[in-house]
Amino acid sequence: MLTTILFDLDGTLLPFMQDDFVRCYFKTLVGRLAPMGYDGGKLTDAIWKGTAAMIANDGQSTNRQAFWACFTQEMGIQALALEGIFNDFYAREFNEARQALRHEPDHGPLLRGLRQKGYGLTLATNPIFPLVAVESRLGWVGLRSEDFDFITTYENSRRSKPNPDYYRDILQQIGRDAGECMMIGNNPVDDAAALQIGIPVYLVTDCLENPKGLPIDGYSCGSFQELRKFLEELPPIR
Numbered sequence: 001m002l003t004t005i006l007f008d009l010d011g012t013l014l015p016f017m018q019d020d021f022v023r024c025y026f027k028t029l030v031g032r033l034a035p036m037g038y039d040g041g042k043l044t045d046a047i048w049k050g051t052a053a054m055i056a057n058d059g060q061s062t063n064r065q066a067f068w069a070c071f072t073q074e075m076g077i078q079a080l081a082l083e084g085i086f087n088d089f090y091a092r093e094f095n096e097a098r099q100a101l102r103h104e105p106d107h108g109p110l111l112r113g114l115r116q117k118g119y120g121l122t123l124a125t126n127p128i129f130p131l132v133a134v135e136s137r138l139g140w141v142g143l144r145s146e147d148f149d150f151i152t153t154y155e156n157s158r159r160s161k162p163n164p165d166y167y168r169d170i171l172q173q174i175g176r177d178a179g180e181c182m183m184i185g186n187n188p189v190d191d192a193a194a195l196q197i198g199i200p201v202y203l204v205t206d207c208l209e210n211p212k213g214l215p216i217d218g219y220s221c222g223s224f225q226e227l228r229k230f231l232e233e234l235p236p237i238r
Helices: 018-036 040-055 063-075 077-091 093-100 108-116 131-139 164-174 192-197 224-232
Strands: 004-007 120-123 181-185 201-204 220-222
Touching: 004 164, 018 040, 018 077, 018 093, 040 063, 063 077, 077 093, 077 131, 093 131, 108 120, 108 224, 120 164, 164 192, 181 192, 192 201, 201 224
Parallel strands: 004 120, 004 181, 181 201, 201 220
Antiparallel strands: none
């Protein structure tokens, strides 16, 4: 029986294409750090390398540790001082990246309705950002961290999508079996990796991320509006 729903964030709850968001994100971040003397190109390259280190993380460290180990290798150990500045950026200027949204839905009533019906909710966003950045993005669509029972962030995660162990770690954290869950995402690689451990997957097609052109007709899929109808019709479980 379905008891728990896992939601991806970017491109799923947040209606934007990843390239549009990344462009806004880096433009705003470089704008914050360039006056401090940081070269935009070098900074961007170091962040991408740090992100790759998190994606490749095998569980030996948190994603936060993996990022900063790689980032400071590229930028120098003194760059550790940037963590507080990054977190302040994510709470403030980062919100300018909401311009990447195609529209600004209010998902609050939908998700709070699911919780009222007894469903557990996990935000299974790729954990390559700190919690403060996730909370800012949730605010763009009428949500807050309290709407979820568990949120994956770079502080509390040791693996990333598309590693199936990322999903195993979630199940361990929330105390659920795969058959009780559903993963809702927009990427047939990152999000559909949940199928490898037995979690059914629904792909939202509004902002589908499928650069490899993989077939998706074997998945449950549809627009967010179709997903909304399905979720609203789920029966209470308590």
